[in-house]
Amino acid sequence: MSVSLCVLRFELTEDDTQAQQQTLTNWDKRKIMSCRGRRKSRELTVETYSRVDATTPIEPVIDENLKKVEFLKKSNTKTISSKGLKKKNKNKRNHGENVLNPAEQINFISGNPFVEVTKGVLHIYKENKLTPVENASSHSQMICILSVPSNMNCHDLLTFIAACQENIHHIRIIRDAASLNQYMTLISFRTQEATMDFFHSFNGMPFNSLEPDCCCNLVFVSKVEVMKEYEPGSSAPPSQHTELPVCAVCLERMDESVDGILTILCNHSFHGNCLTKWGDTSCPVCRYVQTPEPIQDNQCQECHSSESLWICLICGYVGCGRYVQGHAYNHYLETSHCYSMNLGNNRVWDYVGDNFVHRLVQNKGDGKLVEGSSPGKLDDTDQKIESVQLEFTYLLTTQLESQRKYFENQMKHFEENTFIETNKTEAKFKKALKENEKLQKIISDTSKDTILQQKIDENQKLSERLNTITKEKSILEKKVHNLKNKLDEECQINLALQKNQKEWHLKFSNLEKDFTNYKITKDQEIGELKEQVRDLMFFLEAQNTIDKSVNRDEIVNGSVIVEQQNPSGQKKTPKNKKHR
Numbered sequence: 001m002s003v004s005l006c007v008l009r010f011e012l013t014e015d016d017t018q019a020q021q022q023t024l025t026n027w028d029k030r031k032i033m034s035c036r037g038r039r040k041s042r043e044l045t046v047e048t049y050s051r052v053d054a055t056t057p058i059e060p061v062i063d064e065n066l067k068k069v070e071f072l073k074k075s076n077t078k079t080i081s082s083k084g085l086k087k088k089n090k091n092k093r094n095h096g097e098n099v100l101n102p103a104e105q106i107n108f109i110s111g112n113p114f115v116e117v118t119k120g121v122l123h124i125y126k127e128n129k130l131t132p133v134e135n136a137s138s139h140s141q142m143i144c145i146l147s148v149p150s151n152m153n154c155h156d157l158l159t160f161i162a163a164c165q166e167n168i169h170h171i172r173i174i175r176d177a178a179s180l181n182q183y184m185t186l187i188s189f190r191t192q193e194a195t196m197d198f199f200h201s202f203n204g205m206p207f208n209s210l211e212p213d214c215c216c217n218l219v220f221v222s223k224v225e226v227m228k229e230y231e232p233g234s235s236a237p238p239s240q241h242t243e244l245p246v247c248a249v250c251l252e253r254m255d256e257s258v259d260g261i262l263t264i265l266c267n268h269s270f271h272g273n274c275l276t277k278w279g280d281t282s283c284p285v286c287r288y289v290q291t292p293e294p295i296q297d298n299q300c301q302e303c304h305s306s307e308s309l310w311i312c313l314i315c316g317y318v319g320c321g322r323y324v325q326g327h328a329y330n331h332y333l334e335t336s337h338c339y340s341m342n343l344g345n346n347r348v349w350d351y352v353g354d355n356f357v358h359r360l361v362q363n364k365g366d367g368k369l370v371e372g373s374s375p376g377k378l379d380d381t382d383q384k385i386e387s388v389q390l391e392f393t394y395l396l397t398t399q400l401e402s403q404r405k406y407f408e409n410q411m412k413h414f415e416e417n418t419f420i421e422t423n424k425t426e427a428k429f430k431k432a433l434k435e436n437e438k439l440q441k442i443i444s445d446t447s448k449d450t451i452l453q454q455k456i457d458e459n460q461k462l463s464e465r466l467n468t469i470t471k472e473k474s475i476l477e478k479k480v481h482n483l484k485n486k487l488d489e490e491c492q493i494n495l496a497l498q499k500n501q502k503e504w505h506l507k508f509s510n511l512e513k514d515f516t517n518y519k520i521t522k523d524q525e526i527g528e529l530k531e532q533v534r535d536l537m538f539f540l541e542a543q544n545t546i547d548k549s550v551n552r553d554e555i556v557n558g559s560v561i562v563e564q565q566n567p568s569g570q571k572k573t574p575k576n577k578k579h580r
């Protein structure tokens with residue numbers, strides 16, 4: 001078994017005037033305040049009990065440290081006052097003049113405790129390195145009982161540890177006003193053996209047989225330190241240390257497997273009942289968890305988002321998850337508070353281990369705390385399965401986580417690139433717009449020119465056409481003129497022809513008349529000729545008949561008397577005479 005050694009730190013509150021003397025920048029103050037978170041400076045009481053026969057004086061916790069910082073001593077003495085009981089004079093104690101308190105009839109412890117009261121915040125840090133239990137006492141002879149229920153008074157406690165009384169050097173009871181129902185007890189031993197003895201005897205042992213669940217949880221404390229609030233480094237954990245919740249319930253929330261200190265806590269059986277009883281409302285985390293209904297003002301302290309909220313187990317800071325704006329993670333980066341609990345399901349995330357480390361989750365039914373898993377209650381095989389499952393889950397979680405980181409990086413790169421690209425393109429676009437405007441101006445100018453040019457061109461064309469048309473016109477005019485001339489000629493010819501025609505008409509009519517006249521004369525001539533031909537024919541015939549007739553001689557000598565009455569006969573006779 002290995003454990004983590006712890007460091008206890010009292011961070012003492014200063015008033016503002018002192019803070020100003022420290023010449024802190026606003027940034028420093030801001031960082032200190034963010035580490036403080038929702039924790040408030042409370043009254044811290046340290047009661048120191050020493051043995052009656054103590055031979056060496058016991059230094060007060062707070063004063064002892066102040067001696068190292070001499071100039072702060074005066075201012076701090078104001079805050080330290082005796083509480084009901086008188087401060088014990090060291091010299092008197094050394095002389096053995098102690099008077100036993102009747103209420104505490106335990107003779108090995110001095111009766112009147114040495115009481116110191118101050119204001120501040122109590123811190124507990126665990127060393128990141130684990131130390132085997134058997135070596136722990138060589139580093140530390142101081143053991144702390146993390147939480148003793150307040151119903152156990154000093155007498156009860158001293159009785160409880162009476163078995164180891166011989167080797168106890170002194171006991172300090174640390175009461176934090178922030179948690180009224182429990183207190184812390186620091187026990188210093190004389191020897192390493194005694195330390196180991198005590199650890200083995202009492203770790204995980206119930207304080208009371210009536211409440212077997214309520215156990216004594218022990219851690220080795222390597223150092224108790226006191227720091228002023230604004231002292232440099234007061235808000236940061238000691239190197240190689242991680243801050244733990246002071247609240248016992250919150251400590252119990254975390255998984256023992258990743259946390260050395262809780263290896264011790266897991267040795268006792270689960271004591272949910274007493275944890276619930278102890279979980280006083282002054283712890284901001286427990287207050288959130290114990291409120292059955294979601295608190296109205298449940299929101300990220302930075303961006304007021306109400307989604308995916310995580311509460312810091314150390315200081316109670318509420319921030320949004322990494323898928324909102326990652327203020328919870330930023331809080332871890334700023335303060336090194338590495339345990340954060342999801343407010344929805346009470347699962348605890350460890351930013352250093354980068355995995356879930358919750359051990360207790362809230363019962364959905366009644367809102368009470370229940371144990372997430374309890375390896376102690378399972379048999380070996382179940383335990384193996386459990387551990388394999390855990391291992392597997394862890395592997396899966398880490399791998400998924402690394403993938404998520406990878407992709408988130410990629411997204412980031414991509415976003416950056418796109419952002420740059422968009423900017424570039426925007427610039428280009430603007431340039432292009434300007435150029436466009438210029439070009440449009442030029443175009444408008446040139447378009448005017450071109451229109452003018454076009455018009456001029458058109459004009460030229462038109463004038464050319466006009467020229468050609470006028471030429472054509474002149475040609476046509478010439479033609480017309482020629483044609484007119486020809487027409488005139490034709491007209492004259494026509495007139496001449498008309499005259500000729502008339503002349504010819506006249507000639508023709510004359511000729512016709514002549515012809516008719518001629519015809520008539522000719523016809524008359526023809527008629528006469530025809531009569532002559534007939535007469536002739538008649539004569540010839542008559543001659544023939546006379547020749548042929550026997551009387552021919554008679555006839556030839558004879559005479560023919562032609563009656564005078566027939567003119568034609570008369571005529572014939574002459575004619576006959578003529579042809580004879």
Ligand SMILES: [Zn+2]
Pocket residue numbers: 213214215271274275
């Ligand atoms: Zn308990």
Ligand SMILES: [Zn+2]
Pocket residue numbers: 247248249250279283284285286287
């Ligand atoms: Zn708590």
Ligand SMILES: [Zn+2]
Pocket residue numbers: 300301302303304305319320324325326327328
């Ligand atoms: Zn936020």
Ligand SMILES: [Zn+2]
Pocket residue numbers: 035037312313314315316317331335337
């Ligand atoms: Zn915190």
